[in-house]
Amino acid sequence: MATFTLQVFRGDATGGGFKDYRVDAEDGMVVLDLVHRIQATQAPDLACRWNCKAGKCGSCSAEVNGKPQLMCMTRMNLFEPGSTISIAPLRTFPIIRDLVTDVSYNYEKAKSVPPLRLRPPDADGKYRMWQEDIDRIQEFHNCIECFLCQDVCHVIRDHDEKKKAFAGPRLFIKIAGLDMHPLDNRDRRAFVKDSAGIGLCNITKCCTEVCPEHIHITDNGIIPMKERMADEFFDPVVWLLRKFRGQKATRTA
Amino acid sequence: MATAEYETHEHDVLIIGAGGAGLRAAIEAAAQGVSVGLVCKSLLGKAHTVMAEGGIAAALGNVWPEDTWQVHFRDTMRGGKMLNNWRMAQLHAQEAPDRVLELERWGALFDRTKDGLILQRDFGGHRYARLAHVGDRTGLEMIRTLQYHAIHQGIDVYMECKIERLIKDGDRVAGAFGYWRNTGKFVLFKAKAVVIATGGIGKAWKFTSNSWEYTGDGHSLALWAGADLIDMEFVQFHPTGMVWPPSVRGILVTEGVRGDGGTLKNSKGERFMFKYIPEFFRSETADTEAEADRWYEDKKNNRRTPDLLPRDEVARAINSELKAGRGSPHGGVFLDINTRRPADYVRKRLPSMYHQFKELADVDITREPMEVGPTCHYVMGGVRVDADTTAGTVKGLFAAGESAGGMHGSNRLGGNSLSDLLVFGRRAGLYAALYAKDFGGQLTVSSAEVESLARESLEPFSRSGGENPYAVQAALQDVMQNLVGLIRNQTELQDALVKIEGLKERANKVRVEGGRAYNPGWHTALDLRSLLTVAECSARAALERRESRGGHTREDYPQLDPEWAKVNVVLRLKNGSITGSREPLPQMPDDLRKLFEDRQ
Numbered sequence: 001m002a003t004f005t006l007q008v009f010r011g012d013a014t015g016g017g018f019k020d021y022r023v024d025a026e027d028g029m030v031v032l033d034l035v036h037r038i039q040a041t042q043a044p045d046l047a048c049r050w051n052c053k054a055g056k057c058g059s060c061s062a063e064v065n066g067k068p069q070l071m072c073m074t075r076m077n078l079f080e081p082g083s084t085i086s087i088a089p090l091r092t093f094p095i096i097r098d099l100v101t102d103v104s105y106n107y108e109k110a111k112s113v114p115p116l117r118l119r120p121p122d123a124d125g126k127y128r129m130w131q132e133d134i135d136r137i138q139e140f141h142n143c144i145e146c147f148l149c150q151d152v153c154h155v156i157r158d159h160d161e162k163k164k165a166f167a168g169p170r171l172f173i174k175i176a177g178l179d180m181h182p183l184d185n186r187d188r189r190a191f192v193k194d195s196a197g198i199g200l201c202n203i204t205k206c207c208t209e210v211c212p213e214h215i216h217i218t219d220n221g222i223i224p225m226k227e228r229m230a231d232e233f234f235d236p237v238v239w240l241l242r243k244f245r246g247q248k249a250t251r252t253a
Numbered sequence: 254m255a256t257a258e259y260e261t262h263e264h265d266v267l268i269i270g271a272g273g274a275g276l277r278a279a280i281e282a283a284a285q286g287v288s289v290g291l292v293c294k295s296l297l298g299k300a301h302t303v304m305a306e307g308g309i310a311a312a313l314g315n316v317w318p319e320d321t322w323q324v325h326f327r328d329t330m331r332g333g334k335m336l337n338n339w340r341m342a343q344l345h346a347q348e349a350p351d352r353v354l355e356l357e358r359w360g361a362l363f364d365r366t367k368d369g370l371i372l373q374r375d376f377g378g379h380r381y382a383r384l385a386h387v388g389d390r391t392g393l394e395m396i397r398t399l400q401y402h403a404i405h406q407g408i409d410v411y412m413e414c415k416i417e418r419l420i421k422d423g424d425r426v427a428g429a430f431g432y433w434r435n436t437g438k439f440v441l442f443k444a445k446a447v448v449i450a451t452g453g454i455g456k457a458w459k460f461t462s463n464s465w466e467y468t469g470d471g472h473s474l475a476l477w478a479g480a481d482l483i484d485m486e487f488v489q490f491h492p493t494g495m496v497w498p499p500s501v502r503g504i505l506v507t508e509g510v511r512g513d514g515g516t517l518k519n520s521k522g523e524r525f526m527f528k529y530i531p532e533f534f535r536s537e538t539a540d541t542e543a544e545a546d547r548w549y550e551d552k553k554n555n556r557r558t559p560d561l562l563p564r565d566e567v568a569r570a571i572n573s574e575l576k577a578g579r580g581s582p583h584g585g586v587f588l589d590i591n592t593r594r595p596a597d598y599v600r601k602r603l604p605s606m607y608h609q610f611k612e613l614a615d616v617d618i619t620r621e622p623m624e625v626g627p628t629c630h631y632v633m634g635g636v637r638v639d640a641d642t643t644a645g646t647v648k649g650l651f652a653a654g655e656s657a658g659g660m661h662g663s664n665r666l667g668g669n670s671l672s673d674l675l676v677f678g679r680r681a682g683l684y685a686a687l688y689a690k691d692f693g694g695q696l697t698v699s700s701a702e703v704e705s706l707a708r709e710s711l712e713p714f715s716r717s718g719g720e721n722p723y724a725v726q727a728a729l730q731d732v733m734q735n736l737v738g739l740i741r742n743q744t745e746l747q748d749a750l751v752k753i754e755g756l757k758e759r760a761n762k763v764r765v766e767g768g769r770a771y772n773p774g775w776h777t778a779l780d781l782r783s784l785l786t787v788a789e790c791s792a793r794a795a796l797e798r799r800e801s802r803g804g805h806t807r808e809d810y811p812q813l814d815p816e817w818a819k820v821n822v823v824l825r826l827k828n829g830s831i832t833g834s835r836e837p838l839p840q841m842p843d844d845l846r847k848l849f850e851d852r853q
Contacts, residue, residue: 012770028498028614040723044774045767049295051464054504054609056393057299073612096435097771107297107412111404116360127357128369134362138387141362141394145298174401181360 001026002081006034008046009088012097018086019043025076031087032060032071035099047098055212058146062099063088068148068210090151105156106147109167112195116178117186129182136220140177142213143170149207149217155200166197169207173221179228189232198225259441259703264290264409265689266682267429267444269416269471272300273392273671274654275450276399277352277678278685282448283406285686290442291403292411292431294466298400301452301464301655302674305392306507306605308374308384309356309675310668311349315370317381317552322346324380327848329669331533332378332563333633333662334803335818336484339841340640341660345669345676352675353385361398363387375512378563378666380537382512382552389507389603395671414440416470417779418706419447419478419650420698426478426649427696430706434776437769439707443696445689448681449475449636449645449652454488454787456726456780458629459734462494462505468780469787471656475636476786476826480645483658483821484634485787486794487804489665490739492517492567494628496585501613503628506588506606508667510623511560513602514549515590517571518622519579525586526559529570533813534562549593565664565803568627572739575626585626591619627739631670632787633661633804634794637823640839642684643677649688653681659821663803711769713778719764722778729756729781729788737792742809746796753789760785789831794822797833 002025007018021042023034032050039046050060053072060071065086079085093101121127149169150156156168167175175192178184192198203226205218215221266282268275271293279291293300312325326346330337353371357363363385364372373382387394404410416431420441428443451471455463476482493506511517519525527545530538538559539545545558560567571586581587590599596619600607603618610616610623635658636645643651654674661669713722736749760781765774800814801807820835 026499029500030613033500039773040721040727044721044723044765044777045772047771047773051295051299051301051466052304053464054304054501055612056390056605057303057464059295059299075612100435100771102435103296107404110401113401115401115405118358126370129362129365130369131365134365138362141387141397142390143397144303144393145397178360181362183358183360 002076004034004076004079004082005084006038007084007086008035008038008098010046010098011095013095029076030072031064031074031076031085034076035071035087047096047100049100056144058144061090061146061148061151063091068151070146070212073212090147092151092157103147105163106145106150106168106170109171110174113167113171113175113178114186114188114191116181116184119183119185127183133182137177137180139215140173140221142215143173144213145170146212148210148212152206152210154202154204154206155197162197162200165195166200167195169217169222171196172198172201172225173215173217176221176225179225189229192225193229193233198222198229201226259439261441261443262290262409263443264288265444266290266446266448266685267292267442268448268450268682269429269474270300270450270452270654270656271297271410272302272450272452272654273395273399273674274678274681275300275448276396276403277675278448278450278653278682279408280399280403280406281679281682282686283408285683285690287686287689289408290411290444291408292414292416292429292442294413294415294434294470296412297410298396300396301467302392302396302671304462304464304505305395305671306389306505307376307509307512308386308391308668309349309353309395309671310376310379310383310666311353311385311672312346312383313350313353313371313373313385315366316373320381320383323848325349325383326845328379329666330662330849332666333664334813335662336802336821336838337662338640338659338839339845340839341677343845344640344680345660345673348676349672352672352679356395356398356675359398359402361394363394374509375561376667377508377511377561377567379668384512384668386509388601389509389605391671415776415779416474417710419474420702421478422697424648426647427698430703432710435771437772437775441698441703443698445692445696446649446651446685448685449650449656450654450678450681451656453632453655454791455629455632457729457733457784457788457791459730460494460503461629462491462503463629468784470780470783471652472635472790473783473786475645475647475650475652476790476824476831478647478650479826480647480650481637482634482790482824483637484663484794485632485790485824486798486822487633487663488629488791489564489631489633489804490568490627491630492564492571492627493588493625495614496624496626497583498614504609505628505630506623506625507603508564510588510590510603510606513590514593515588516558516560516593517567518587518589519574520581521579525574525579526562526567526570529566529573530559530562531566534566538562563664563666568739569806571627581624583624585624587622588625589622591621596620631655631665632791633663633665634658634791641680643681644684644688651681651685653677663805710779713763713765713775716762716764719762720759722763722765722774722781725756725759725763725781726777726784728759729753729784732756733788737788737795740806740808741795742807743796746792749792750789750796753785753792757785790824793831793833794824797822797835
């Protein structure tokens with residue numbers, strides 16, 4: 001058993017600061033266990049979100065020693081016994097209270113994504129898909145919506161004015177998953193360019209680095225999407241052909 | 254009028270709970286053209302369904318063309334030791350395939366067969382490989398698919414909102430009253446129909462796979478509103494929860510491990526399940542290791558391994574091994590998949606189990622066995638409903654999923670929960686919408702009732718001297734774990750009821766600090782009311798049923814009793830007290846009864 005000092009942010013939109021709690025950690029414990037221990041013994045009103053405690057629901061995101069991560073998957077044996085650990089709410093989202101932030105931005109953006117539009121089934125009425133065609137999309141479907149990628153994305157974190165026309169990495173892989181879906185036949189290119197703002201991403205891969213599911217957000221999701229956009233809107237050959245034929249850049253969905 | 258001071262929303266159908274059942278109900282109700290409100294305690298997409306691992310049971314026949322709804326029906330009834338509501342089990346088996354295919358059309362990507370169809374995996378108690386799945390994260394795929402489908406259907410979603418009580422107008426349900434967790438402010442919903450889809454009660458036990466949300470809210474809301482609950486004595490202890498380290502004790506290890514080739518062993522290295530094959534399943538279970546081993550490759554000519562007996566049987570067997578001193582170092586038994594399956598296979602089929610053990614327990618399951626033991630997982634009992642319409646015994650009240658009773662009898666088969674959510678979630682949404690459409694007249698809500706609820710909910714702030722609500726919650730979890738666990742007896746159950754009475758007193762005196770905005774201490778204090786209610790329901794029903802069946806084992810009545818096979822224990826509120834009675838089970842028609850005579 002070791003004793004740690006947890007510096008936990010306490011406060012709300014009107015202000016606040018870090019408060020120290022001395023907490024014992026037993027073998028195998030994670031940061032979330034210590035937060036629960038503070039709730040049960042020292043500060044019952046300490047606000048934090050959690051559900052599954054096994055890295056499956058993405059509720060307990062926080063910035064632990066400045067690093068965005070899931071508290072339920074951050075083992076205490078990563079830290080020097082006796083050390084001081086800071087726990088802060090996700091900085092990008094407006095604070096509600098203590099470790100709880102207002103993540104409604106992500107839910108609003110999710111609503112704007114044009115949903116799956118189903119292609120007709122095979123002649124016998126069944127839909128067939130091949131495992132190799134869906135492996136990549138199943139990777140995107142591992143997303144637990146912890147919004148850590150949204151938290152570290154520079155566009156969302158530092159450019160409030162751009163958030164209106166920017167969906168962020170979570171939704172980029174959602175869109176990529178729909179675009180690559182074997183049963184989908186919707187064209188989302190105009191949406192991806194104008195409403196989701198894929199062009200604003202400068203592929204620093206911060207999102208990929210913090211993903212607790214280890215999804216290759218940038219390499220497998222964002223870059224292929226950017227390439228498709230480049231082919232569509234910026235390929236000089238396509239541009240010339242279109243000029244001659246008098247076609248518009250994008251079909252409407 | 255006093256209610257005007259509370260934020261008020263009106264809907265034709267109000268759905269409480271946004272897991273698989275609630276989301277599916279909301280989608281169906283919205284499709285009927287009525288106004289739908291969907292309330293959830295957490296953020297959308299975080300409900301317990303997200304943690305489901307193994308798969309959705311449905312007789313699609315993609316792997317075994319021999320599989321039909323009749324076989325699924327038969328497996329389900331036998332798994333529940335014939336106490337299931339036969340009509341629910343029939344509808345479930347008949348409609349599950351359509352519900353799975355519908356999910357696929359909404360974007361779900363299940364693992365595929367070589368022919369490009371939905372792959373199905375073996376699970377306990379299912380005669381054929383039947384579970385549509387995505388590795389071991391099927392629940393995530395299901396909830397995300399439903400969530401992203403639902404957000405385009407014009408449903409009003411109220412996130413992080415907790416319902417404290419249903420409001421009645423005369424003898425019918427007229428809405429619900431609760432609070433926003435973010436602000437602590439009260440909110441009133443007026444609705445013609447209310448669907449309970451709040452999941453289970455597992456947080457009343459100490460070692461559980463269930464999250465903080467599982468405090469029996471819907472069970473209690475229904476009971477307090479005058480509805481009947483049935484089968485509350487049947488609580489499923491999943492045989493394989495993690496046992497070490499202590500902070501993760503109880504977290505689920507999917508049955509898919511055994512479905513995909515994992516075997517249970519004791520400290521002597523024995524595959525002990527062969528010693529625990531009950532008469533009821535003897536003819537369909539392999540009795541030698543050689544036959545069980547052959548079954549993995551040739552299912553036609555061999556009987557299935559006893560590692561895949563229904564969950565109640567396996568949990569009891571593990572318990573007996575532990576009692577006999579043949580447990581693993583941390584008080585579980587060994588679950589070994591690495592000797593049968595190569596590392597790549599394990600990582601592909603069971604990625605989150607691999608991740609979970611590696612990150613949380615420093616165990617590499619591709620090289621060494623897991624240590625597992627029983628964990629409180631699921632309640633078979635719930636709101637007594639009409640099989641076809643999911644209507645409760647109070648007008649305007651509907652229930653689906655884990656909060657509804659009857660479908661699973663005394664024990665649920667793995668994989669039958671996700672399919673239950675889809676089949677009866679849809680039915681609840683449909684029939685609640687039809688009820689709302691037929692509804693004539695106006696709803697009136699008594700402002701005095703709302704006022705008194707609001708006052709009562711705020712009491713913990715003004716008390717002085719009372720204890721911390723977390724202490725009462727922990728004390729209750731100890732009582733249920735020790736006295737209403739996997740194996741029960743009369744003395745301990747009576748003791749549990751006495752102790753629960755004492756805890757009610759303590760709960761009435763808890764004090765909370767701080768303000769109303771996002772205050773988990775206050776939320777815990779309020780949740781204690783439902784948690785204590787369902788704990789009492791479970792203990793009371795367990796005391797009533799003097800036999801052992803499925804998820805209810807009495808060491809003082811260790812046998813199945815044919816007389817008890819004919820009745821449900823029904824609980825209802827009488828003058829403020831929970832009372833139990835025995836009422837006859839619905840009778841299965843002869844054509845279905847035949848299914849149990851034809852084979853074996």
